Amino acid sequence: MIDLNRVSRTYSGARPVHALRDVDLSIGAGEYVAIMGPSGSGKSTLMNVMGCLDRPTAGRYLLQGQEVSAMRPPQLADVRNRMVGFVFQTFNLLPRHTAAQNVELPLVYRGMPGAERRRRVREVLERIGLTEWSTHRPSQLSGGQQQRVAIARALVGRPSFLLADEPTGNLDSRSGQEVMVLFEELNRDGTAVVLVTHDERIAAHASRTIRLFDGRIVSDQPNPSPLDAREQLARFTEQAAASGSGGGDGS
Amino acid sequence: MSLIEAGRAAIGAVVTNKLRTFLTALGVVIGVAAVIALVSVGYGASQAIAGQIAALGTNLLTITPADSRVALGLADAERLATRVASLTDVVPTVSSRGTVKWRLNSYDTTVMGVSSGYLALRGYALSGGRFLTSVDLDLNRKVAVVGHTVVGELFKGQEPVGQQVMVLGQQFTVVGVLDEKGASMGMSPDDVVLIPVTTAQRLNSSDRLTAIYAQLSDPALAAPTVAQIQRIFELRFGRSGQVRVQSQDELLETVETASRTTTMMLAAIAGISLLVGGIGIMNIMLVSVTERTREIGLRKAVGAKPRDITGQFLLEALLISLGGGVIGVGVGIAAAEALGRYGSWTTSVSPDSVVMSFGFAAMIGVGFGLYPALKAAGMDPIAALRYE
Structure with missing residues (x-):
């Protein structure tokens, strides 16, 4: 599905920065991949290239067999719209729009008729468990709910893969764990998920871990025993219940 | 993105910041209203003059010395x-400004x-006494x-009839009074003392x-009559071009040309304020684009094409300018009405000025909205998403 062939991305300037150097990477449909690396390792650049927000300066990028590396901005916009579902650390919801309107946005740019859009939005919000929040604005939602709306927005266009950039970075650990459960379920249903993170515990949920350093892939290993997010969440709930009952002894 | 969706988004954005939108649109409101109100003054004046000239009779010829x-x-x-057979009445006149006591x-x-024919020629009526x-x-005779x-x-x-008055230092007897003819602009036909030309x-x-x-028997005979009169004076003076023969139509045309120039000048002055209003739109759109950098980045990330973004911001600018235009038309018509009623002007709202100023407002919306919109569309989505 994703095929990077000797992809480089160099930022020109007085001292050119080689953010990516000769990266070869293939990710298949339905995979659950974590991309890791310290800051400055090139993982943001790799994410931007994979998400078609940026173009490689050298090499080829094939997405679903389509050569993306040579496309013009309007065509790239179309590819992003149909094939990529972005999830950002800061959610990036439009504050004046309701949850449903935020989710609808990619379909609006696809030019889909209103009735079908609303049906798809309803389906996705139901899948995410936010039906009753559909008319709320982001400011009326918790961080976890906001990120779930953002995931619904990423899913609504039925993309080839979800591209999540530190999706739990702005969430408390419980909401973060809930988001990880959601990713796991989506992946089980066949959606490929690419997580970009520097958090080992988040990366441990993926079945494959790619590590970047200085613009190169330094390791690419399968994870034979990924963390079960649901189990983690259950344990988390237990702990919270235990500490909660302990604290509430006196009353 | 369909036009309906884009329109809905633009209305949402414009309504969100009501005070800002209103203040921005105010520039256009004032501009459009100024064009309509000022043009109505010029247009009203020209219509009043034209009406007065028409009231003199369309088949009147005026013969004056060329120099x-x-x-x-x-x-x-x-x-x-x-x-000249086609002239039914010929009245010699001598006019001057003077003091009557x-x-x-x-x-x-x-x-x-x-002469005695003047009463009928100018369409006067007597309200008392007799005419010359x-x-x-x-x-x-020294009668007036x-x-x-x-x-x-x-x-x-x-009662003036029978009174002795001093006209230009001589004593005259008032023998008649003209009925009110009424006109508002310039020379009033009621503000006059008539005495025998001799x-x-x-x-x-x-x-x-x-x-x-001179009175024409038939307005259709104007051109041949003018030619005949010119010939007569050519024989009399030995060369042509010694007198100017003007029909009312020509006079009307001259006056209209003059007032059209005035009206255009007024419109141009008012148009400047409309232009300033447009600059206000551009200013606020640039601010808006900067404020909404992250929104633009997000929209691009989920698949907005450059033209979607251009369209969105252009539509917002257009909405502000057209909204301002609509309100401006209302304010302009009201202002023209008020000037006519409480000012000393005759105003008449010209449909042309409404259409033109409204169209100009729309053009300004597109013209001054285009640069901010293109700026938004040209943003790099990665940088826009990271913008704080």
């Missing part, structure tokens, strides 16, 4: 009356020496017929006429 070396006399009027009152007005007769002319305005100003409600010549100690008025 000060040419002297027209009573004989010329006589010649025209006898030789009655008892302790004095009043500056136009003193016109005319050919006997008055033959005997150079006074206009409605003069009655009010000089006699303060007293008496006027004597007062001026000159035989020169100011103008000869």
Whole structure:
């Protein structure tokens, strides 16, 4: 599905920065991949290239067999719209729009008729468990709910893969764990998920871990025993219940 | 993205920041209103003048000397009356500004020496007494017929007929009073004292006429009659171009050209404020684009094409300018109405000025909205998403 062939991305300037150097990477449909690396390792650049927000300066990028590396901005916009579902650390919801309107946005740019859009939005919000929040604005939602709306927005266009950039970075650990459960379920249903993170515990949920350093892939290993997010969440709930009952002894 | 979706998004954005939108649109409101109100003043004036000229009668010819070396006399009027068959009436006139006095009152007005045909020629009616007769002319009598305005100003409600008045230092007897004709602009036909043309010549100690008025039997005969009159004067003076013969149509045209120029100038001045309003739109759109950098980045990430973004911001600018335009038309018409009612102007809202100023407002919306919109569309989505 994703095929990077000797992809480089160099930022020109007085001292050119080689953010990516000769990266070869293939990710298949339905995979659950974590991309890791310290800051400055090139993982943001790799994410931007994979998400078609940026173009490689050298090499080829094939997405679903389509050569993306040579496309013009309007065509790239179309590819992003149909094939990529972005999830950002800061959610990036439009504050004046309701949850449903935020989710609808990619379909609006696809030019889909209103009735079908609303049906798809309803389906996705139901899948995410936010039906009753559909008319709320982001400011009326918790961080976890906001990120779930953002995931619904990423899913609504039925993309080839979800591209999540530190999706739990702005969430408390419980909401973060809930988001990880959601990713796991989506992946089980066949959606490929690419997580970009520097958090080992988040990366441990993926079945494959790619590590970047200085613009190169330094390791690419399968994870034979990924963390079960649901189990983690259950344990988390237990702990919270235990500490909660302990604290509430006196009353 | 469909136009309906884009329109809905634009309305949402514009409504969100009501005060800002209103203040931005205000520039356009004032501009459009100023164009409509000022043009209505110019247009109203030209219509009033045109109405006055038409009221003089469309089949009136005015013959004046082309320059000060040419002297027209009573004989010329006589010649025209006898030789030109298509003229039903010929009136020689001598006019000057002068002071008329009655008892302790004095009043500056136009003193016109005319012949007996003047009453019918200009469509006057008498409200009292009699008009000047050919006997008055033959005997150079010092008799006067006074206009409605003069009655009010000089006699303060007293019956003027039979009173002795001083006109240009000579004593005259008022024999008649003109009925009010009424006109609002410039020279009023009611602000006049009429005396026999022969008496006027004597007062001026000159035989020169100011103008000869002639009535056409049929307006269709204007062109051949003018040509015939010119021929007569060419024979009389030995060369052509010594007199100017103007029909009412020509006069109307001259006045209209002049007032059109004035109206255009007023429109241009008002147009400048509309332009300033457009700059206000551009300013606020640039601010808006910067404020919404992250929104633009997000929209691009989920698949907005550059033209979607351009369209979104252009539509917002257009919405502000058209909204301002609509309100401006209302305010402009109201202002024109108020100027007409409470000011000393005759105003008439010209449909052209409404269409033009509204169209100009739309053009300004597109013109000044385009740069901010293109700026938004050209943003790099990665940088825009990271913008704080």
